Amino acid sequence: MAYHDDLLKHAIFLSELNLPNDPKQVDLRRAVSAAYYALFHLLTTEAAQNWKHQSQRNRFARMFDHGRMKTCCSKVSSRPFPADPAEIPIAQSLKLIADSFVTLQQARHTADYDNSKIWSRTQVWETIAQAEEAMTGWMVIRENEMAQEYLFDLMGTR
Amino acid sequence: MPFLPRGVARPADLIKHLNALAPLPGVVNLRHTVDNDWSGDPAIFFWITLSDEAAHPAILPQTTRHIINEITQQLDPAGQWGLIPYFNFRSQSEQAKLKEEVFG
Secondary structure, eight states, X not given: OOHHHHHHHHHHHHHTTTTTTOOOHHHHHHHHHHHHHHHHHHHHHHHHHTSSOGGGHHHHHTTOOHHHHHHHHHHHHHSOOOSSXXXXXXXXXXXXXXXXXXXXXXXXXXXXXXXXXXXXXXXXHHHHHHHHHHXXXXXXXXXXXXHHHHHHHTTTOO | OOOOOHHHHOHHXXXXXXXXXXXXXXXXXXXXXXXXXXXXXXXXXXXXXXXXXXXXXXTHHHHHHHHHHHHHHXXXXXXXXXXXXXXXXEEHHHHHHHOOGGGO
16 A cells, blocks of 8 residues: 555544544544555655656655645645636646645645644544545546646745 | 735625525534634634534534535635635534534
8 A cells, every 4th residue: 555545544544533522633643644655655755656766756756845845735725716717627627736735735834833722533534535536636637647747846946 | 014914904804795695504603713724824724613413423524514515605715715615524513512612
């Protein structure tokens, strides 16, 4: 199983500990972080697949910067849909992925650094569901030209 | 001169538009705060308490997707107010136990 899938499974596992009514904050926080990194690693691994030399792909994937990726995703979220009706479903999926990335990144930052925030299981499950939906959506559009452009843009090249 | 988002410059207008939102199924309480996100971008954080039925794990993704879509379409936080929207959810029974002020 790919690392990003393992991360998502790990997030689910952590979120379901101590059911029904006694979740530990540490488990919920780590679940949120794992959900974000599931999407993060899926996208960076996908981008690295385009790098010709297999032995350098892990190094390539480490070149991505969280802040630049957020900037790219915010631009994708706010741009109008394409004029060509055939491209609209792809653009909608891409927008959902970009929106989810921004949301998950903020959640991850709060989970990892803001100890004043109290997490509920509902919030964590919603976060995991968003990561799952984005990852599933990506697998559908990943070969499309617009999706491949998005991977390139995630590096912060424009 | 730094750009001031409309949502920060005109908070009363923002509240008026929030109050005018059509009823959202499953929402027991909806509050918001305006603040910067982790990277310093202006943002609006929604703190939404759901009924226990609406927060049931079997329908939670559909519930939250519908609420996010409705608020995003009706309010357009990023386009109209210059604020990145972030949504936080919890169930009524969780809030009864956690009593976090920001959720009301």
